[in-house]
Amino acid sequence: MATATLNATDAEKINKLKSDVASLSQISENEKSGFINLVARYLSGEAQHVDWSKIQTPTDEVVVPYDTLAPVSEDAAETKSLLDKLVVLKLNGGLGTTMGCTGPKSVIEVRNGLTFLDLIVIQIESLNKKYGCSVPLLLMNSFNTHDDTSKIIEKYANSNIEIHTFNQSQYPRLVVEDFRPLPSKGNTGKDAWYPPGHGDVFPSLKNSGKLDALLSKGKEYVFVANSDNLGAIVDLKILKHLINNKNEYCMEVTPKTLADVKGGTLISYEGKVQLLEIAQVADEHVNEFKSIEKFKIFNTNNLWINLQAINRLVQAESLKMEIIPNPKEVDGIKVLQLETAAGAAIRFFDHAIGINVPRSRFLPVKATSDLLLVQSDLYTLSDGFVTRNPARANPANPSIDLGPEFKKVSNFLSRFKSIPSIIELDSLKVTGDVWFGAGVTLKGKVTITAKSGAKLEIPDGKVIENKEINGPEDI
Template sequence: MAATTEKLSALKPAVAALDQISESEKNGFINLVSRYLSGEAEHVEWSKIQTPTDEIVVPYDTLTPLSDDPAETKSLLDKLVVLKLNGGLGTTMGCTGPKSVIEVRNGLTFLDLIVMQIENLNNKYGCKVPLLLMNSFNTHDDTLKIVEKYTNSNIEIHTFNQSQYPRLVVEDYLPLPSKGHAGKDGWYPPGHGDVFPSLKNSGKLDALLSQGKEYVFVANSDNLGAVVDLSILEILSHLIRNKNEYCMEVTPKTLADVKGGTLISYEGKVQLLEIAQVPDEHVGEFKSIEKFKIFNTNNLWVNLNAIKRLVEADALKMEIIPNPKEVDGIKVLQLETAAGAAIKFFDKAIGINVPRSRFLPVKATSDLLLVQSDLYTVVDGYVIRNEARKNPQNPSIELGPEFKKVGDFLSRFKSIPSIIDLDSLKVAGNVWFGVGIKLKGKVTITAGEKLEIPDGSVIENKDIKGPADL
């Protein structure tokens, strides 16, 4: 305890001297570090975990359908705010700037599609659903330039920044910027759990409440499945009727999602269980899709008044996620929180078990291949799955490092192959695809030398290692 007090007494004046951030950011950061140093990590007692009932994780198909009355639809939409988490850069895919401006298909970016969806609803129902973008200091300037192109759209777009916290030097727990690292690499955005205080500190929360808004729908900007359409109004209607302050959309887990957080009942409350909280001897059980059948999509619905109440009471003590990094050979720590972990602090919080179509994230070029292929079409900003695909699951796709960056990915495909009948694809090495190719069943392509797949090839259940196998 004495060591903790000592570290904090050195940290506080060092943070106070940082003039790049606001008082609320300084306080938030000190609060986070002191919680971390006090070791308040919550351990889950495995024997107390219970599977949530249908009252806590509500099956989507039991929701009451909406009436056909456009006035009722409009009154629901008038209570809604859409917030997209827009703090991420496209660096993993070799892009600079916000990830939301990567082209998904037909020249349209994630942001274009989101704006089209909301604008459609506003035009059709005469409502004013606003779009909020939570940026980080990494994406703020670029996003402001990008949203100018929507000036004449029928949609109000607001941007605000999440907090900017200094990275902590592991050796002495002092802020990296106070040691001469004044550039961007001295700072970090503290995870999307920061959405709640940042919404309040930016003044956006009070402004929305004064306009009569009641619920915010929060989703990652790269999740093409988190669409804003009439089907989600059944969720909103359910929450308003039952006074649920928080709702997490969960969806059935497949073998691709075994590391995703899941909802549990714990000591009478609904709670998010992440793999990091699982005792080592139970990790296998956690990953099983038999016991834990659902996972968190990070599509969240939250009551705005409840956010205000809990932030003002400083009651949102989400689990801290320590994220170790290295800057110029110096070991540093980022302390982060996740928005899903806030579920246990809200009254009458629930999950809703939604169709898998609500979860279509693009984290890598392999995901981009899926959404640019004939598996999907885009209509009015909505990414719609091709009904010709009989298998409800998408093909699993693994592309080698040669395809990791978007620029390389695009140059190696003259056109995206047809994958309606594909089960799995693994590509490794110097492979180039021609036009009009069809891939079916299980396909593996491994190249040592340069391998060009000719135009019009149909490859079904094949393991290709060279031109002779074609």
């Protein structure tokens, strides 16, 4: 993708921006130059659209089917030598605001009183204990989650796991009207800043000194995943495959369902594997992009990346991922934040591949409807691993649609005396002021609608199968 040069007006904007940014004492020199570079790339109008006619479906060499991966031997020494090369990095910059929480999303309780972070720590601890290895955990925080996370991880001080934290960059939001940084205009609160997306993991890993420290300890690969994806656990088969084949980058993809039609997909483009996001697709091709016939897979954001390769590309300033403009409003002022995504970096790495993994490796908790799934009897918990209950015959999870009364975690929890049994549920839609008793079982297609202004209680022990309930008389 060719970079257009800046016209005179834009060059002037950048010069003004440089002088504004130079006086911002809250951020480092690395952050200042990273921000200026991002804005300059944005203004230069780098091509965002791909030539639709050049898109090819990746072959099995490019997107490797998971079931063709060689098994890992039973030899504990071989497993230890694999794990000694690994680092686990969780993206921990997000707040749980959409679910009504104030702190980092990773401290929402998922199951049995354990948070996302507890489960991640237990998983890595059990690996370290079982194989006598030392897999460290890195948490990439944002300025929003740093303080809280630092306090929270103190409770793991006596565990057999090294936990390191570092912050992703802090960039000023841009005022759309005059392209000046919001903090330069008198807004000095947190709202004036933003973390520039998880594509920032690469420079931040380097700038924090963590990358050099890991390389000096002989670490070779980092497994990067969202902290809210309960399926993103260490997989030795994937790690072994990447080491044996010298793949610098691997993106885990999984088959699309109708719920995932907007997710980014992998394509072969001009001889390289590339991530195609919906934002890059021209309007006339959007329906084709969403088709699960043509684009059968989507990005889980579970990424495996060679640390030496990250070092090489960051130093060469080669990681020019597509820019995602994200318009916002702060105190009535229209602002713009420019972001990048880690998955888009795939095209810069050598021998980059996708691996088409089972759906079980993608279990994100984005809303309370997802929380209902993972807290139910659909899953079991052992050694920090959340595993699907084999008693469920249908390979797909039930579709759950909870009304706004259930949106916040605290409200969600108060409305269930206990989480219903949903092993045989196909779909659930709940609307209005509905409360669930203990030991309720839901099967087939269930719709529960409370009349406006009325409270509807589902009694303890009730079994509801293929029913539409609009009032107590239907129960």
